[in-house]
Amino acid sequence: MKSINKLIIAISISVGALVTSCQKLDIPPTNIFTPDIIFGSEAGVKSFLATIYRNLPIEDFKYRPDQGFKTGGNDWENFFNSASVTGEEVGPFGGMDIGTGFGYWPYDNIRNVNILIEELPKHADKLGQTNVNALLGEAHFLRAYYYFGLAKRYGGVPIVTKVQDPGAPLSELQVHRDKEEATWDFIGTELDLGYQMMNETNELGRANKYAAAALKSRAMLYAGSIAKYGSANFVDGQARTEGFAGIPADKANGYFTKAYDAAKLLEGHYSLYEKNADKVQNYVDLFLKSESPENIFVKQYSIISNTAHSWDATMSPRYMTANALTRSYPTLDLVQRWGALSVTNSDGTPKRFNDRADIMQGLEPRLLATVYFPGATLRGLTFDMQRGIYPTFSGTAAAEVAKPANSRSYILSGDTKTLYQGRMIIGFTGPWTGGDELTRTGFYVRKYIDAAKPISTVDLNRSEQPWLELRYAEILLNRAEAAMELGNAGDALTVINLIRNRAGATPYTSIDIDKIRNERGMELAFENHYYWDLKRWRISDVVLNNARFKGLMPYYVFNENKYIFLAEPELFQRNYNFDKKFYYEPIPGGELGKNPNLYPNNPNY
């Protein structure tokens, strides 16, 4: 009987187990996020967007043109900027070291955008059709941004708009290069979609419809210049004859028109920052105030999220910071975009100044807000730039500078402790050649420097001021340049004078393309535009033809108790030479290995 009971229990257990075991295992995996979770809520979409935004090819404080876009917590070497290979600055690069780029190839990010574009319409029930449309517009903007980063480097690249299936046959995965013209046209179309579908406003750090129009004005201006100037100055090769590198010249005006029209769309919605009556302080504030009506699209940083940058600590000498290392310095060549400095008399002898700071008298406010001159102050300390002491000085500046160093009668020093008759020979802020941390040109960068920070807080990875990726001044400059290329000098003049008025400069009465380009160089100094401007104008190989740049060296003349300034070769003694093939970067070798359809590579690689 007992055994029967056991049998019954055993049977019922097995039957029970059999009956319940046949459930199909059909539950969503708990360890990965499915599309429903991500695209089913606004928070989910936002987290997906965050990755796409973070990786955008924004050439900000941390961008290293020889290594790439940096998003880490300790990417502090902000002096490795493109300004320091183009003569805006001289710096740590030994020469024109960034011509072949760093192999930018963001198809992983583009795939993310493609996923977004494919998934969003499926979730309209949860997100709402209006939201979906705005988000789709944002996605088109973001995709255009990535393609812009590619097109300006390589010309024509494969346009991939679908999410590729990794299991697809190799022939489908190995996408052909598209022509350069097709690539720029695609960028234009994407940005049109972005403009049509996005909202008027968006949260700070995300794009609205005007950001799409602004980027379009930039991209179409690039395309127009490449069509116009690239068909006159080019490197021959298969990629060119097949249209992968180069745009037919007759397309130029079409692109310039698109650039002009896109820039016009922002009129009335954005304006130049003019809140402070003090023109110098106003121009300084413009880069530090996030409520500026000039900001169209900004990139933010924070110490908490481990994304802070190091601009303050890498652009000012340690004398004025807690822990700094500077390495790139504005050149006299940049400063003289504003006109020659008055440092010599008509007979060629150097002007005598009672005080270093007197050199700043009468200079344009924008220049003073862009560059720290000898005699300027930061955080209560003076930029006491002094290269050395002349016990006496006679003759002309030019003759003195032309002498070999060993026959000049100046006294130099390797450190600030060495005195000449009780006077410091070099300043606390340089110039000095013994180390990297003091100016080699007699100037320091002022743009984006936050002077309100106490010295003790100015350290590496401690700067949070946003990068103004798209600001209205650039859009006005895009508009003026496109207008001028189209023969509309009147509009160009009006727009350039808007910028000059805000800068505190004398308005122009007439305009030409060189003035517009020079205005762009002044207004957008150190903002990583100039390298691309030189390239799209196809003048890099002329401007950087074994180019050497100058600094302005302040000296103290002992017997006269006066200061003089001599324009001398900058103290790194760099030489910059732009090879014509650099107008296009080479398609990365690894990608060529994976996809032979990317051939032909750009000319001369």
Add this chain to the structure above:
Amino acid sequence: MKKLISRILLGATILASSACTKIDNYDGPNASFEGNLISSEGGNLLTSQGSSQIRLEQISWSATPSPQEIPSKFDGTFKDSKLFKGTYKVIPKGGAFWPLYDTLTVDINKGTKHDFTVTPYILIKNFTATLNGKTLTLKYTMEAPIGAGLPTIIETQPYVNNTKLVGAGASIRDFSDIYKKAINKQWADMTDADKSVTIDIPDMLPGRKFFVRVGVRLNDSFKSSNFSDIIEIDVPAN
């Protein structure tokens, strides 16, 4: 314990003896390719550091091989003795000569030789260097084998160095680059005066030996220069 050690040793021996049985059966890079860049106007094309190369693409290895280059020596010869045997597409490039567009297919083996004939853009003729006190005077004239369609002539300059390796990127700046003369003209627009050049280099260092040549730079894809031959100059001591 002894047993254990001997077993470990036995194991190690078996592993060691069974490893590395495969042999690399590819040939080493034991093929070579050499030759001359012959100027159509006689002699070799005179080049300088980084000015002309022979580009090789090993088509027997891949349909889209990464190109490799053999730099030309100053006397217009080239040689690479560490190439893999195979079929290559070869072409001289880098200027300063009228570009060749047709690549040549060559089977490169041990001791393969080939001479390329190119037409230089500019010939530098009647090059003389005379010393007058400490001032070195260089005189030369330019000729173009083919004038029509010649790239813009950008500039001409002397190259002075204290070794026989003298040319672009191998010269003393204070005696060379700063005596650069800008031209920026089409060949057809250049007068006879433009084509015959005199350059004075003052303050040569006494008691030194210098090697001097001159170059003319053109605005082709490579911004390449045609060079003269090299003249040796002994500056007498004071």
